[in-house]
Amino acid sequence: MNTSFDLNSLAGPARVGIGGPVGSGKTALIEKLIPAFQQRQIEIGIITNDLVTKEDAERLRKSGLIDPERVMAVEAGACPHTVIREDPTLNIEAAEQMTINFPDIELILIESGGDNLASTFSLDLVDQWMFVIDVAGGDDIPRKKGPGVLQSDLLMINKKDLAPYVGVDFDAMYSEAKNVRENRPVVAINSRSGEGVEQVVDYIVSNLLFNKAMS
Ligand SMILES: Nc1nc2c(ncn2[C@@H]2O[C@H](COP(=O)(O)OP(=O)(O)OP(=O)(O)O)[C@@H](O)[C@H]2O)c(=O)[nH]1
Numbered sequence: 001m002n003t004s005f006d007l008n009s010l011a012g013p014a015r016v017g018i019g020g021p022v023g024s025g026k027t028a029l030i031e032k033l034i035p036a037f038q039q040r041q042i043e044i045g046i047i048t049n050d051l052v053t054k055e056d057a058e059r060l061r062k063s064g065l066i067d068p069e070r071v072m073a074v075e076a077g078a079c080p081h082t083v084i085r086e087d088p089t090l091n092i093e094a095a096e097q098m099t100i101n102f103p104d105i106e107l108i109l110i111e112s113g114g115d116n117l118a119s120t121f122s123l124d125l126v127d128q129w130m131f132v133i134d135v136a137g138g139d140d141i142p143r144k145k146g147p148g149v150l151q152s153d154l155l156m157i158n159k160k161d162l163a164p165y166v167g168v169d170f171d172a173m174y175s176e177a178k179n180v181r182e183n184r185p186v187v188a189i190n191s192r193s194g195e196g197v198e199q200v201v202d203y204i205v206s207n208l209l210f211n212k213a214m215s
Helices: 007-011 026-039 055-062 089-101 147-151 160-166 170-180 197-214
Strands: 014-019 044-050 071-075 107-111 128-134 154-158 186-188
Touching: 014 026, 014 197, 026 044, 026 055, 026 107, 026 154, 026 197, 044 055, 044 089, 055 071, 071 089, 089 107, 107 197, 128 147, 128 197, 147 170, 154 170, 154 197, 160 170, 170 186, 186 197
Parallel strands: 014 107, 014 128, 044 071, 044 107, 128 154, 154 186
Antiparallel strands: none
């Protein structure tokens, strides 16, 4: 009988939710996070949530960035927040199946379907969750103080490169976001170029993976 076991498989992988409005750049961010975690030799899996398709999962599976088997799709069939907050059973089952299929996975990223500023994740589903907004959605988003902006563990302001083209003073938007979040973390990102993505990885590694390994 093999009596050896590793601590990680007992504790299970860390689970991180990624939410945000439609088109804010959640999938584009994940496309940059995959190689960044691979470079640090952190094994990841992805669960995507779409309304009635598997669009985001198909995009990631075809990207060549990750073993397609490590990407699972949940079809919400309803308002996206239903399956990440009210009844996250489908996502919890997917995460458990992912862990059975790939016991080496240390981190599962769960991308919500695009939803409004009020979406939040159940803490039965994730250890921490992050929210992606973008400059093209308007520089007043932080002022609207939606739960996603206020309560997420990490807020990302994406499409920094587009700020001059949509009349947004990026630094002012960033400061306002910091203010409404009472200085909790905000990272400026460009999911196309990858700017800021290392900061997101650093955050997940130091606040989640490191703590989990120590507990
Ligand atoms: N210029 C620019 N475009 C970006 C950036 N990030 C994402 N995009 C583009 O924005 C569009 C939407 O990005 P997605 O990653 O599909 O957004 P999403 O949040 O996953 O969208 P849903 O899954 O539909 O909610 C795509 O055309 C991306 O190429 C960025 O930082 N800069």
